[in-house]
Amino acid sequence: MSIFFALSDVVGHEVPGWVTGFYLLVLIGMVLCLAFEEKIHAKKSLIVGTFAGFCLVTETVIGYFTDRAHPMLPFGSITLPNGHEIALPIYVPAIDWSVITIILGASLFVEVTSRSGIFTWLAIKLTKQSKGDPWRLLIFYGALTVIFSAVLNNVTAMIIVGSLTTVSLGKLERRDLLLGFLITEGLLTNVGGLLTLISSVPNIIVGQAAGIGFVPFFLTSAPFVAVATLVTLLQARLTFGVKGLATADEKQLAAELVAGFDEKESVPSVRFFWCSVLLLLGFIVCLAGQSALPWDLDELGMGFVALFFAGMALWFYKHEVDTFYKAVDWDLLGFFASLFVVIYVMEQAEVLAIIGEGIGAMLSLPGPAAQASLLVSAAAASSVTDNIPLAAVLAKILAVNPLVVGSEGSNPGSPFWWCVIYGANLGGNITPIGSASTVVAMTIIHKNRLPLTFMGFVKVASAFAVVQIILAIGYVWITTLVF
Amino acid sequence: MDESRHHPSPSRSDEAIDEFESIFKRAERTPYRFANISLESIAIVTDGDQQAADSLIVGLKRFLPQIAETAEWVSVTGEQFHNVNDLLQVIDERKPDLIVTSRCLAESSLVPQHTLGVYVDVMTQTLSTPLLLLPGTAPQPHPLAETACRGVMVVADNLAGDDRLVNHAVSCCDPNGTVWLCHVEDDLLFRRYLDAIRRIPQINTEQAQELIAEQLVAIPTHYAESCIKGLKDAGVDLTVEQIVEFGHRVARYKNLVSRYAVDLLVTNTKDKDQLAMHGMAYALSVELTEVAQLLL
Numbered sequence: 001m002s003i004f005f006a007l008s009d010v011v012g013h014e015v016p017g018w019v020t021g022f023y024l025l026v027l028i029g030m031v032l033c034l035a036f037e038e039k040i041h042a043k044k045s046l047i048v049g050t051f052a053g054f055c056l057v058t059e060t061v062i063g064y065f066t067d068r069a070h071p072m073l074p075f076g077s078i079t080l081p082n083g084h085e086i087a088l089p090i091y092v093p094a095i096d097w098s099v100i101t102i103i104l105g106a107s108l109f110v111e112v113t114s115r116s117g118i119f120t121w122l123a124i125k126l127t128k129q130s131k132g133d134p135w136r137l138l139i140f141y142g143a144l145t146v147i148f149s150a151v152l153n154n155v156t157a158m159i160i161v162g163s164l165t166t167v168s169l170g171k172l173e174r175r176d177l178l179l180g181f182l183i184t185e186g187l188l189t190n191v192g193g194l195l196t197l198i199s200s201v202p203n204i205i206v207g208q209a210a211g212i213g214f215v216p217f218f219l220t221s222a223p224f225v226a227v228a229t230l231v232t233l234l235q236a237r238l239t240f241g242v243k244g245l246a247t248a249d250e251k252q253l254a255a256e257l258v259a260g261f262d263e264k265e266s267v268p269s270v271r272f273f274w275c276s277v278l279l280l281l282g283f284i285v286c287l288a289g290q291s292a293l294p295w296d297l298d299e300l301g302m303g304f305v306a307l308f309f310a311g312m313a314l315w316f317y318k319h320e321v322d323t324f325y326k327a328v329d330w331d332l333l334g335f336f337a338s339l340f341v342v343i344y345v346m347e348q349a350e351v352l353a354i355i356g357e358g359i360g361a362m363l364s365l366p367g368p369a370a371q372a373s374l375l376v377s378a379a380a381a382s383s384v385t386d387n388i389p390l391a392a393v394l395a396k397i398l399a400v401n402p403l404v405v406g407s408e409g410s411n412p413g414s415p416f417w418w419c420v421i422y423g424a425n426l427g428g429n430i431t432p433i434g435s436a437s438t439v440v441a442m443t444i445i446h447k448n449r450l451p452l453t454f455m456g457f458v459k460v461a462s463a464f465a466v467v468q469i470i471l472a473i474g475y476v477w478i479t480t481l482v483f
Numbered sequence: 484m485d486e487s488r489h490h491p492s493p494s495r496s497d498e499a500i501d502e503f504e505s506i507f508k509r510a511e512r513t514p515y516r517f518a519n520i521s522l523e524s525i526a527i528v529t530d531g532d533q534q535a536a537d538s539l540i541v542g543l544k545r546f547l548p549q550i551a552e553t554a555e556w557v558s559v560t561g562e563q564f565h566n567v568n569d570l571l572q573v574i575d576e577r578k579p580d581l582i583v584t585s586r587c588l589a590e591s592s593l594v595p596q597h598t599l600g601v602y603v604d605v606m607t608q609t610l611s612t613p614l615l616l617l618p619g620t621a622p623q624p625h626p627l628a629e630t631a632c633r634g635v636m637v638v639a640d641n642l643a644g645d646d647r648l649v650n651h652a653v654s655c656c657d658p659n660g661t662v663w664l665c666h667v668e669d670d671l672l673f674r675r676y677l678d679a680i681r682r683i684p685q686i687n688t689e690q691a692q693e694l695i696a697e698q699l700v701a702i703p704t705h706y707a708e709s710c711i712k713g714l715k716d717a718g719v720d721l722t723v724e725q726i727v728e729f730g731h732r733v734a735r736y737k738n739l740v741s742r743y744a745v746d747l748l749v750t751n752t753k754d755k756d757q758l759a760m761h762g763m764a765y766a767l768s769v770e771l772t773e774v775a776q777l778l779l
Contacts, residue, residue, distance in 0.1 A: 156499070160503050162500065164503070164507050167507040167511060261510050261512065265509055440496050440500070447497075
């Protein structure tokens, strides 16, 4: 009950029970619509935007008729830190702009720097280094998927490595291994998505809510990512029968075939290539040291760092920046913005307090059981619907739970944050619709006319996901004991 | 509204997958692999007598000295066949690695024009053995070059990956000679596709023309470069030049043959799925009768 009261305090008004029940149904409806996005044939931003509009209108009207003196939505001016007041529409402060700016800046930066050929160059270079040996190729592509997922995002990583896999296995005349490779890469995108704070949206949302810095995040997650990657690769070797080449002739032929790739072909300008390398290193260093930036620059936040580097990179294409603006995934940004509005409305309607009650009961279990339950629940929920609403809702709920944030109201070291992060990311590996990158993996699989159904994916991938989730539970327990 | 004319735009991830696949495909090269062509048995097929066959063998040994040294020469003369089936049967018994013959074999009475003749037609369609057509026709033969074959032109509409074509050309060329690796892209066909592209609003015509032309040239160019490097690595010390251009194929090849001192044309007669003689090879065989031609 303590959670319920904590969230009620945040809301600051009484909400009739039927209103909370109504919005809980609306939230379930939205989650279901997102789960059946493919059937509805509508983009995420439109689905969630419609729900956001509906929620704003209905909550305003309900507030008007139920208690006009204390409307459910807190209309009015916003007080700035310097004491000034500014009039903003209710849906503007409802959005977490730090998350939006990180996603916008990082995606724009990746879009521009990928034009330099830096990522494709590395991918081809590693292909040649493998000498066409399937097992070495799987290890290299697996590592590449994890690194790209961490540095870029899991969708771009899957697109780059998946495309190269299709081309290189075709060249090596080993299309029989293509399905296994693509599934493994799809599964590793969600492992790689755990490596840094900006590697996946749930990381950004939960990390921001928890106050986890870039470096502590990396140091905590890196050992797990390394172990999970290794275990996944070994499991893939056994599951898909990926073996090394046996004879000298086979090795020579395969080496000759991959030697035919010319990595320089993907680099349009050597100067821009090296500038992109420097920019990328600068971007990572600045993100890592953002909290230590001097002269109050740290106050500008990670979103500014991302936008700053995106702006720097855009100077290389100063005459055609509009093409990069077009390339930004506005559907994704619209989806996030609308989602924050929906969650804000749910918070005002005390829906989060109700969900928080259930989660509070889970967190009250003995330590290891509570962590395992939260991680498994997050993974199960993430497997059937988008992990972003899940992370956003859970982050809001955990941020006011005393078992998580303690008496000081902030505890970045709480293992429960990590349960949500691991669960939300790894749950995406159970079904093909569990994460955007597994959806992309399925797109590439179907584009290559490989036979894999929804249930076929679940059958193969869930074995990997179960192992990864068990590893994550064990890792959270160990880190809780050690730190 | 006609639903069949509605093409949904690809999703952003579909576009990105396609974009990266294109980048990797562009980086893909078809490497050339050198192989020594050894011909153990060569059959001379003539509608003349043994003396005519012997005279041809002498000329051929001078023209292709590298091959002549190691090969066993057999002759199939006019008395040994009276129809195509007879000839195929004789060849089947001898199982040569190369057949040397003339256009319009055993058709002296027909005054043939613009044809290879029935015998050569059938041989190109039914046999997988390389066929060397001597200059001229059987009724009106042209003399072979007085020296060893020093100019070999590889003629292709898709040069990339055709190691067999290049290796045969190299095996026939004198070590001091020149091999021209030619690839002529059919501009009529290209213009027809561009006409179609001009009618598709989703595709920028100017950009498509520029990029497609660039790629059509890049693929054979990269392969020719790989051939030059591969031959150098294999210690083959002849001059190799590449010619990659757009134009009407037969007209361009006629022009190229007249421009360079070409002693032998090497061309593919069969596509992967095509049993009949390749269209361009046939056209060149009947148009460029003054040059010897190796049909693979």
